[in-house]
Amino acid sequence: MTVSIEEKASFEFKGRMLMATVLYLKDLDSRSLHQQISQRLEDAAQWLLDAPVVVDVAHPEEASQVELLTAVDTLRGLGVNLVALARHPELDDQVAAMLGLGSINLANGRDVARSEPPARTGNSKAAPAAAAEDTLVVEQPVRSGQQVYARGDLIVLAPVSTGAELLAEGNIHIYSTLRGRALAGVRGNEAARIFCQDLDAELVSIAGHYRVAEDLPDAYRRKPVQMSLDGDAMSFADLMGKS
Amino acid sequence: MTKIVVVTSGKGGVGKTTTSAALATGLAMRGHKTTVIDFDVGLRNLDLIMGCERRVVYDLVNVINGDANLKQGLIKDKRVENLFILPASQTRDKDALSQEGVEKVLNGLRDMEMEYVICDSPAGIEKGALMAAYFADEAIVVTNPEVSSVRDSDRILGILSSKTRKAELGEGDIPARLLLTRYSPERVERGEMLSVEDVQEILAVDLLGVIPESQAVLNASNSGAPVILDLESDAGLAYADAVARFIGEERPHRFLTAAKKGLFGRLFGG
Ligand SMILES: Nc1ncnc2c1ncn2[C@@H]1O[C@H](COP(=O)(O)OP(=O)(O)OP(=O)(O)O)[C@@H](O)[C@H]1O
Numbered sequence: 001m002t003v004s005i006e007e008k009a010s011f012e013f014k015g016r017m018l019m020a021t022v023l024y025l026k027d028l029d030s031r032s033l034h035q036q037i038s039q040r041l042e043d044a045a046q047w048l049l050d051a052p053v054v055v056d057v058a059h060p061e062e063a064s065q066v067e068l069l070t071a072v073d074t075l076r077g078l079g080v081n082l083v084a085l086a087r088h089p090e091l092d093d094q095v096a097a098m099l100g101l102g103s104i105n106l107a108n109g110r111d112v113a114r115s116e117p118p119a120r121t122g123n124s125k126a127a128p129a130a131a132a133e134d135t136l137v138v139e140q141p142v143r144s145g146q147q148v149y150a151r152g153d154l155i156v157l158a159p160v161s162t163g164a165e166l167l168a169e170g171n172i173h174i175y176s177t178l179r180g181r182a183l184a185g186v187r188g189n190e191a192a193r194i195f196c197q198d199l200d201a202e203l204v205s206i207a208g209h210y211r212v213a214e215d216l217p218d219a220y221r222r223k224p225v226q227m228s229l230d231g232d233a234m235s236f237a238d239l240m241g242k243s
Numbered sequence: 244m245t246k247i248v249v250v251t252s253g254k255g256g257v258g259k260t261t262t263s264a265a266l267a268t269g270l271a272m273r274g275h276k277t278t279v280i281d282f283d284v285g286l287r288n289l290d291l292i293m294g295c296e297r298r299v300v301y302d303l304v305n306v307i308n309g310d311a312n313l314k315q316g317l318i319k320d321k322r323v324e325n326l327f328i329l330p331a332s333q334t335r336d337k338d339a340l341s342q343e344g345v346e347k348v349l350n351g352l353r354d355m356e357m358e359y360v361i362c363d364s365p366a367g368i369e370k371g372a373l374m375a376a377y378f379a380d381e382a383i384v385v386t387n388p389e390v391s392s393v394r395d396s397d398r399i400l401g402i403l404s405s406k407t408r409k410a411e412l413g414e415g416d417i418p419a420r421l422l423l424t425r426y427s428p429e430r431v432e433r434g435e436m437l438s439v440e441d442v443q444e445i446l447a448v449d450l451l452g453v454i455p456e457s458q459a460v461l462n463a464s465n466s467g468a469p470v471i472l473d474l475e476s477d478a479g480l481a482y483a484d485a486v487a488r489f490i491g492e493e494r495p496h497r498f499l500t501a502a503k504k505g506l507f508g509r510l511f512g513g
């Protein structure tokens with residue numbers, strides 16, 4: 001009430017573009033954590049060190065504060081860039097602060113983590129030979145609040161709702177309507193592209209260069225489109241066009 | 244085999260309780276032994292719609308806590324054979340709904356050889372809603388033809404695909420169908436509401452039925468008789484169609500186009 005609207009803004013909100021990796025801790029045993037994470041780092045998972053990481057605890061009801069503290073220390077010791085702890089009804093709000101972490105609401109990401117397409121889980125069955133190793137194929141609609149992350153390419157065969165988010169280190173293909181967000185090349189791959197059958201997106205992004213719904217070229221709305229990067233700008237073309 | 248059905252929506256006030264009451268009553272009218280459970284602990288409502296609020300002794304939480312056994316908690320409907328109501332409590336809080344407790348109640352209903360158990364979910368995605376959905380074999384997602392309701396339904400569909408026991412056991416998504424309620428073809432024509440096609444395209448699920456916006460629903464809830472008992476009304480007929488489709492019959496969708504104006508147009512549907 002006392003703040004004048006005319007006041008010169010000393011800040012500005014720049015969209016919701018946090019790209020973080022969620023580290024889902026199934027087990028808080030610091031020894032096995034240390035061993036397994038350092039193993040992953042040796043396997044060229046260097047990205048773990050620069051991407052901001054959100055820690056999500058699988059069984060918060062069983063986690064003691066001491067266990068959490070040692071797990072977090074272990075991760076920090078390995079150079080993992082921890083930024084936040086995923087909020088959880090069973091976790092006291094103070095815990096994140098105590099760990100020196102921010103607190104972030106992941107409820108939705110978590111849903112997906114569990115319902116993640118069988119492509120990655122089915123360890124008893126042989127992996128389908130057709131798909132390239134890191135290609136993730138999603139056959140179900142991706143709903144509002146859900147998030148899908150692919151290490152490589154992401155192929156979606158069903159609609160992607162407003163409020164849903166697709167993230168891929170490689171290309172994204174959507175053989176249906178894209179109403180949510182699609183972020184390709186999230187690890188900086190500027191050659192990544194997004195292909196989609198029907199563009200009605202909230203946001204599209206390649207290697208961090210993004211366009212929000214408002215800025216999508218009208219000529220490509222509700223059309224089959226491919227998107228790529230041309231220098232710093234997103235470029236749009238007919239899906240069936242030239243290239 | 245007992246089939247457990249959750250009636251859910253995400254957004255509040257879209258017609259879940261109206262639908263749960265109509266569906267349960269419709270199934271019982273067709274001879275299927277059915278129980279409808281109010282999971283809206285703290286806001287009980289279903290007993291009013293079912294017209295049994297003056298016969299409530301025990302409630303779902305009492306049965307879960309063992310203060311009463313299941314038979315004591317169930318209220319037998321006076322109008323329709325084979326129909327039972329398990330009301331919610333107005334006094335307790337949602338935390339009283341434990342997973343084990345709900346499972347115990349559902350197992351009790353299985354032992355009684357219920358054919359259908361209809362779970363009237365509260366709005367939101369909190370505990371009550373999750374408990375109502377957790378054991379479901381099938382879901383009905385109630386949606387109004389407007390953007391925020393569709394968005395919330397979409398969200399609920401996503402949650403259903405990961406937060407049910409079937410999903411946790413790796414048995415995949417439970418079948419979910421859309422019931423579009425409070426549909427007003429006039430307002431759709433004027434562009435004030437989404438059309439059936441729009442909603443179906445966005446949600447990409449099977450359509451169980453379209454229930455028109457109808458004065459009959461208000462009359463029904465005021466008189467404590469589920470609207471499906473009023474087979475002179477458009478909403479009653481639309482619910483009867485939905486029940487028929489629910490058990491596998493084919494019925495064309497009605498009431499999708501604007502009816503003639505005036506009382507008679509309303510009475511005789513579109
Ligand atoms: N087809 C309809 N036509 C007109 N009014 C309707 C219709 N369906 C529901 N209503 C009205 O909408 C209101 C909400 O209905 P209802 O209680 O069934 O919703 P709900 O989803 O169970 O709400 P809550 O989220 O609070 O549990 C009620 O006043 C009801 O009479």
Ligand SMILES: [Mg+2]
Pocket residue numbers: 259260261283288363364365
């Ligand atoms: Mg209700």
